[in-house]
Amino acid sequence: MNFKSDNAAGVCPEIMKALEVANIGFATSYGEDDYSKQLAKKVAEIFEHEVTIFLTSTGTAANCLSLSAIAPAYGTIYCHTNAHINTDECGAPELLIGAKLTVLGGAAGKINVQDLENQILFDADIRPHASKPAAISVTQLTEGGTVYSLQELQNIHACAQRHGLYVHMDGARCANALVSLGCTSAQMTWKSGIDVLSFGATKNGAMMAEMVVIFNQELAKDFDYRHKRAGQLLSKTRFEAAQFLAYFEHDLWLKNARHSNAMAQQLAAHMTAVPGVSIDHEIQGNELFVNMPSALADYLLQKGAHFYSWGPGVYRLVTSWATTAEEVAAFGKFVAGFKSASY
Numbered sequence: 001m002n003f004k005s006d007n008a009a010g011v012c013p014e015i016m017k018a019l020e021v022a023n024i025g026f027a028t029s030y031g032e033d034d035y036s037k038q039l040a041k042k043v044a045e046i047f048e049h050e051v052t053i054f055l056t057s058t059g060t061a062a063n064c065l066s067l068s069a070i071a072p073a074y075g076t077i078y079c080h081t082n083a084h085i086n087t088d089e090c091g092a093p094e095l096l097i098g099a100k101l102t103v104l105g106g107a108a109g110k111i112n113v114q115d116l117e118n119q120i121l122f123d124a125d126i127r128p129h130a131s132k133p134a135a136i137s138v139t140q141l142t143e144g145g146t147v148y149s150l151q152e153l154q155n156i157h158a159c160a161q162r163h164g165l166y167v168h169m170d171g172a173r174c175a176n177a178l179v180s181l182g183c184t185s186a187q188m189t190w191k192s193g194i195d196v197l198s199f200g201a202t203k204n205g206a207m208m209a210e211m212v213v214i215f216n217q218e219l220a221k222d223f224d225y226r227h228k229r230a231g232q233l234l235s236k237t238r239f240e241a242a243q244f245l246a247y248f249e250h251d252l253w254l255k256n257a258r259h260s261n262a263m264a265q266q267l268a269a270h271m272t273a274v275p276g277v278s279i280d281h282e283i284q285g286n287e288l289f290v291n292m293p294s295a296l297a298d299y300l301l302q303k304g305a306h307f308y309s310w311g312p313g314v315y316r317l318v319t320s321w322a323t324t325a326e327e328v329a330a331f332g333k334f335v336a337g338f339k340s341a342s343y
Helices: 013-022 034-047 059-068 092-097 113-125 150-163 174-181 223-229 238-272 294-302 325-337
Strands: 052-056 075-080 100-104 132-139 166-171 196-200 210-214 278-280 287-291 314-318
Touching (some): 034 052, 034 210, 034 238, 052 059, 052 223, 059 092, 059 132, 059 166, 059 196, 059 223, 075 113, 092 100, 113 132, 132 150, 150 166, 174 196, 210 223, 238 287, 238 325, 294 325
Parallel strands (some): 075 132, 132 166, 166 196
Antiparallel strands (some): 052 210, 196 210, 278 287, 287 314
């Protein structure tokens, strides 16, 4: 019963098989292989738009490279205070780009647009003392496990347009968000004003596969130099591309995301049936933030469950493509059978 992270899950069989097939014979290196060329066409088809793609080995690399194209060293990137680029990347965006991160609040992990507007106006008004407003980064799913609606994304884009800013999407769990919204890939990205996307597959069944997807082709100029200089132009790119091709085949990426989202809903149903347990935020993806007594949390850990403490009385549980209904049911039985009087 491992609900620590979707990163803890293994590689789904279809992708592992694709890696085995890609391992046969020889292929041209540095992105000139047939797998990489096929992938570029496939991504353009999925997003219904001309795109330029660059493969990376980590989400941090994808985020930093994406942001490097839309913010100068003297610029600022606006993001939510809980955004992954702010809390979980060891200062990599600021170190590698030089730009400043300006954090904003907002309920359920989503940027408050009025606060964003006010902060941009303030920073621009005291030029050159504040860093130049340059870009906005949204996380989809958010770090609260919630989803920006299409209207919310469009509202952020409208704010960006008013002030001449670019918009980046950190899509480490974008497949989960996409199936939750029930929209097309195009609607959630470039049609909602996204200029560049960090597209993640690792959390959703891949071994090690992340990708920068550039919609605004002005940003693609010289990006190959950024990519190489960052050490992300891997020589055996066929193994990254092969993962993505398998990921997209027969909509595996959407199937995996639907499953993990459904497991999260089942998990929540088991937990909220118990008095004294509640869930923060609406569950829109595969993450739950659960309020429960520490004694119950300790009891579950002793029973072999795995999850993270997320602050006093709050615990994060994450489901994955590999989570089974049986695991969820077993966890629910432990929750229901807990007797606080015995602790």
